[in-house]
Amino acid sequence: MRPTLFHGLVRLLLALCLAAGASAHALTPADALALVDGDTDVRIDTLNKLAAEPDEKASALIKAMAEEAVRLQGERVLIVVDDAAVDAVTGEKLPLPDDAGDVMINNRLRSAMDSALAGMELVGAAPERQREAARTLQRSAFEEPDISQLALIDKALAGNLDAQARQNLELAQAAVLLASVDPAQRLAAAQKLGEAKQPIVRPLLLQQMEKETDTGVKAALADSLKGIDRMLALGNTLAQAFTGISLGSILLLAALGLAITYGLMGVINMAHGELIMIGAYATWLVQVFFRQSLPEYFDWYLLAALPIAFTASALVGAAMERSVIRFLYGRPLETLLATWGISLVLMQAVRSLFGAQNVGVENPSWMSGGVTFLGNLNLPWNRIIIIGFAVAVLVGVTLMITKTRLGLFVRGVTQNRPIASCMGVNTARIDTYAFALGSGIAGLAGCALSQIGNVGPDLGQSYIVDSFMVVVLGGVGQIAGTVYAALGLGLLNKFIEGWAGAVLAKIAVLVFIIIFIQKRPQGIFAMKGRSAEA
Amino acid sequence: MSTTPNVPVAVSLPQPGPLLTRTGWSAFVVALLVVCAVAPLLNLFVPEGSVFHLSDYMVGLLGKIMCYAICALAMDLIWGYTGILSLGHGLFFALGGYVMGMYLMRQIGLDGNYKSELPDFMVFLDWKELPWHWALSDSFIATLLLIVLVPGVVAFVFGYFAFRSRIKGVYFSIITQALTFAALLLFFRNETGFGGNNGFTDFKRILGIPLATPGMRMTLFVITGLTLLGFFLWARWLVNSKFGRVLQAVRDAESRVMFCGYNPLPYKLTIWTVSAVMCGIAGALYVPQVGIINPGEMSTANSIEIAIWAAVGGRATLIGPIVGAFIVNGAKSWLTVSFPEYWLYFLGVLFIVVTLFMPQGVVGLVKKLRGHKGGQA
Numbered sequence: 001m002r003p004t005l006f007h008g009l010v011r012l013l014l015a016l017c018l019a020a021g022a023s024a025h026a027l028t029p030a031d032a033l034a035l036v037d038g039d040t041d042v043r044i045d046t047l048n049k050l051a052a053e054p055d056e057k058a059s060a061l062i063k064a065m066a067e068e069a070v071r072l073q074g075e076r077v078l079i080v081v082d083d084a085a086v087d088a089v090t091g092e093k094l095p096l097p098d099d100a101g102d103v104m105i106n107n108r109l110r111s112a113m114d115s116a117l118a119g120m121e122l123v124g125a126a127p128e129r130q131r132e133a134a135r136t137l138q139r140s141a142f143e144e145p146d147i148s149q150l151a152l153i154d155k156a157l158a159g160n161l162d163a164q165a166r167q168n169l170e171l172a173q174a175a176v177l178l179a180s181v182d183p184a185q186r187l188a189a190a191q192k193l194g195e196a197k198q199p200i201v202r203p204l205l206l207q208q209m210e211k212e213t214d215t216g217v218k219a220a221l222a223d224s225l226k227g228i229d230r231m232l233a234l235g236n237t238l239a240q241a242f243t244g245i246s247l248g249s250i251l252l253l254a255a256l257g258l259a260i261t262y263g264l265m266g267v268i269n270m271a272h273g274e275l276i277m278i279g280a281y282a283t284w285l286v287q288v289f290f291r292q293s294l295p296e297y298f299d300w301y302l303l304a305a306l307p308i309a310f311t312a313s314a315l316v317g318a319a320m321e322r323s324v325i326r327f328l329y330g331r332p333l334e335t336l337l338a339t340w341g342i343s344l345v346l347m348q349a350v351r352s353l354f355g356a357q358n359v360g361v362e363n364p365s366w367m368s369g370g371v372t373f374l375g376n377l378n379l380p381w382n383r384i385i386i387i388g389f390a391v392a393v394l395v396g397v398t399l400m401i402t403k404t405r406l407g408l409f410v411r412g413v414t415q416n417r418p419i420a421s422c423m424g425v426n427t428a429r430i431d432t433y434a435f436a437l438g439s440g441i442a443g444l445a446g447c448a449l450s451q452i453g454n455v456g457p458d459l460g461q462s463y464i465v466d467s468f469m470v471v472v473l474g475g476v477g478q479i480a481g482t483v484y485a486a487l488g489l490g491l492l493n494k495f496i497e498g499w500a501g502a503v504l505a506k507i508a509v510l511v512f513i514i515i516f517i518q519k520r521p522q523g524i525f526a527m528k529g530r531s532a533e534a
Numbered sequence: 535m536s537t538t539p540n541v542p543v544a545v546s547l548p549q550p551g552p553l554l555t556r557t558g559w560s561a562f563v564v565a566l567l568v569v570c571a572v573a574p575l576l577n578l579f580v581p582e583g584s585v586f587h588l589s590d591y592m593v594g595l596l597g598k599i600m601c602y603a604i605c606a607l608a609m610d611l612i613w614g615y616t617g618i619l620s621l622g623h624g625l626f627f628a629l630g631g632y633v634m635g636m637y638l639m640r641q642i643g644l645d646g647n648y649k650s651e652l653p654d655f656m657v658f659l660d661w662k663e664l665p666w667h668w669a670l671s672d673s674f675i676a677t678l679l680l681i682v683l684v685p686g687v688v689a690f691v692f693g694y695f696a697f698r699s700r701i702k703g704v705y706f707s708i709i710t711q712a713l714t715f716a717a718l719l720l721f722f723r724n725e726t727g728f729g730g731n732n733g734f735t736d737f738k739r740i741l742g743i744p745l746a747t748p749g750m751r752m753t754l755f756v757i758t759g760l761t762l763l764g765f766f767l768w769a770r771w772l773v774n775s776k777f778g779r780v781l782q783a784v785r786d787a788e789s790r791v792m793f794c795g796y797n798p799l800p801y802k803l804t805i806w807t808v809s810a811v812m813c814g815i816a817g818a819l820y821v822p823q824v825g826i827i828n829p830g831e832m833s834t835a836n837s838i839e840i841a842i843w844a845a846v847g848g849r850a851t852l853i854g855p856i857v858g859a860f861i862v863n864g865a866k867s868w869l870t871v872s873f874p875e876y877w878l879y880f881l882g883v884l885f886i887v888v889t890l891f892m893p894q895g896v897v898g899l900v901k902k903l904r905g906h907k908g909g910q911a
Contacts, residue, residue, distance in 0.1 A: 268704050324886055332704045333619045334889040337845060340838050341885020348878035465715050465834065468708050503719050510716035514692075514709055518699045 027057040029089045032077040036103045044112045051116035052151035072099035115140035127162040134165035141172035164296035166331045183214040188260040194224020235377040246383040248490025249365045249390035253445035254463045255470035257484040260438035268336040271343035274462025275439045279309035279446020280455045284359045299364040310440040310448040315441020350459045410434045536622045540637035569759030597755040597823045597862045601760045605818035606843040606855035608809040614849035617785030622710030623813050626685040630814030631827040633680045636671035655729045665727040680762035685814030693806040721829040733828025758819045848895025
């Protein structure tokens with residue numbers, strides 16, 4: 001449909017003449033015409049007018065328009081029903097004429113239509129429906145505030161409403177009233193919007209701030225803006241703190257295994273990252289198995305993957321300890337080189353077995369999505385769960401080291417190998433167990449990391465520098481230092497990232513560690529006694 | 535053994551041995567001849583079809599490996615003789631390479647893809663003028679100075695703080711690794727002005743002479759060879775000197791050296807800086823021969839590989855690292871072409887086997903075999 005200027009003028013005149021005389025309750029041909037064709041502002045006004053006091057035909061027309069089932073033939077507005085057409089004003093049925101043209105609907109009109117439909121639905125609908133409709137109305141009022149929506153909103157507010165829907169509608173009302181000619185109304189609207197403390201209100205208030213002339217309203221606007229900005233800043237800080245803690249929990253998981261193998265046993269294990277990778281690949285294999293054989297339990301594959309990832313990495317770790325590392329105790333630099341060699345072999349083995357490409361690990365459905373606080377603070381479930389998981393692993397490791405017999409032996413061997421041996425501890429076996437435990441924890445880390453990042457042969461490489469930084473910063477010999485260092489580094493990294501970008505943050509953190517080590521070469525928590533010098 | 539006080543005791547230190555034995559000198563002269571005369575002859579004057587012809591590919595490969603051998607020698611000085619394992623020598627290598635690369639980028643002049651005074655990547659980033667750190671890149675003399683100064687100063691400052699707070703052993707290794715990693719991230723950034731991900735490449739000429747000619751290739755080869763042989767002799771002299779013996783004492787028992795009244799800091803710092811400068815020079819020789827420098831040279835793996843060259847050949851022998859660099863890199867260029875999927879297995883197993891069974895490296899093995907023979911004879 002290409003409306004000519006003449007067409008448009010005629011229609012506008014017609015609409016104006018008829019609108020004056022016609023009753024507001026019945027759909028007139030002029031209203032119908034003004035709704036479907038012509039100037040967008042006029043169409044929206046007509047739409048809101050009709051929606052505020054809808055009769056059956058008007059609401060049928062608006063609904064049909066939303067479904068793009070309206071055609072225009074000359075000046076006759078037709079609604080397409082199946083293959084036939086119904087005259088929107090008279091209700092007369094007729095075959096769909098060939099020369100009937102489509103009705104143009106732009107985005108502005110579409111959002112006005114959505115809110116009009118929502119407003120029409122509000123009255124007397126079920127509470128959920130009401131809430132949803134009120135949300136739609138509020139969104140459209142915030143995005144495209146139009147004083148013509150007021151009648152619709154007022155009418156809906158006058159009716160029986162669900163409490164939450166009422167809240168949304170009142171906000172929508174305030175947004176619309178912000179453009180009112182009456183300063184008192186504007187003032188009330190500005191205050192109301194300020195109380196709502198929703199980030200979405202901000203551009204609206206800013207816009208009004210620019211053109212506002214009344215000083216009282218201006219002050220109210222400024223107050224409201226300040227309140228919202230404060231809340232946004234708080235949300236931002238909390239979001240940063242959350243991502244920092246999240247990163248910290250990931251670092252903690254990656255470093256906890258090292259805290260045992262390096263921190264307690266003093267073995268530099270450059271293949272630690274590859275043990276993480278093996279855990280991630282084990283998770284992937286379990287996922288593939290579940291998808292093929294047990295698709296109905298797919299959501300729970302992760303639970304099955306945890307022990308498998310732990311076992312896979314622990315076995316590889318035990319094999320490493322038995323075959324290579326035990327010959328190198330007391331020669332840390334040689335251990336470093338040999339384990340680097342092991343890491344190359346493991347990486348290439350995974351590449352040969354599963355290909356050099358990343359494999360896809362899917363989140364189970366209960367880990368996707370997230371919760372939102374304060375308007376702009378979005379916390380994804382997988383991050384929350386990983387934080388919880390890191391805490392659980394930490395507690396488990398701590399209990400194991402402090403409360404169990406194995407833990408006692410590990411501590412004994414660490415502190416004084418000959419005496420432990422004299423007491424009848426099989427130190428060589430304890431070494432293997434401890435190393436396997438550290439490796440298994442790396443496997444658990446891999447299982448968790450597979451949920452938030454890419455799983456590929458190079459996975460381990462990206463964590464190895466970070467995990468060593470955590471252990472070095474935390475100080476060798478205990479686990480508490482590792483925890484503080486992981487959380488500290490995570491938070492520091494994310495807060496610097498906030499104003500300097502990810503790469504510079506990383507560089508800054510590395511430089512910070514280098515400087516910190518100058519001041520405290522033994523880490524945050526120095527071991528006391530003779531072993532500190534070793 | 536006991537001496538009465540107040541009587542001065544003439545302490546006679548064992549005199550250092552000769553720089554090289556007779557066989558050593560003959561081998562050195564042979565190497566010198568091979569580098570300066572035989573290789574150029576075989577490459578430039580023997581016709582291509584002949585069995586004695588040294589192909590351009592081999593010249594490039596050998597030149598590259600000789601650069602690596604300089605790195606291995608530098609690593610041996612700091613690790614083999616002083617007991618400090620650096621995982622950051624890739625950084626110094628890359629720094630030297632980048633200084634050279636900047637000069638070579640400027641030498642492209644107006645012949646780049648965009649016909650601009652600025653290097654192509656800066657035109658691509660829409661920069662209007664050279665950043666400050668490119669100011670001296672136009673001058674060859676300044677470039678030569680910077681090749682020494684940049685790695686030297688970085689190493690000196692880092693080493694000063696690290697050694698002063700007595701960071702030792704594995705800690706030092708990990709910290710150097712972190713330093714290299716931070717630099718890697720920095721050089722990957724486009725806005726630091728080092729060509730980002732792609733680094734520098736497409737070099738055209740050096741000192742106005744086109745790079746891609748057989749003559750230029752041979753010249754670079756000879757210069758690299760002479761540098762390697764020169765460094766070898768110099769390192770030989772250094773480890774035989776009193777300074778070198780203090781280094782070995784620091785390696786074997788640092789506390790005891792301190793109790794004897796030595797401050798190990800200047801010794802460690804000097805050898806650390808010298809070693810870094812050697813790596814920088816190797817990098818600067820490497821770049822025009824290979825034709826590219828990018829942040830990949832600073833990866834963790836590269837630095838550790840330098841250590842394995844030294845370990846394979848034999849630590850604390852000076853010929854060992856050179857032999858090791860040739861063995862490992864020879865194997866690398868053969869395996870990555872013939873059996874690419876086995877190269878990492880080979881390298882990984884090499885790391886393990888050398889640390890477990892060959893702590894003295896190939897040179898140690900050869901010595902042992904000779905010793906056995908001698909014993910039987």
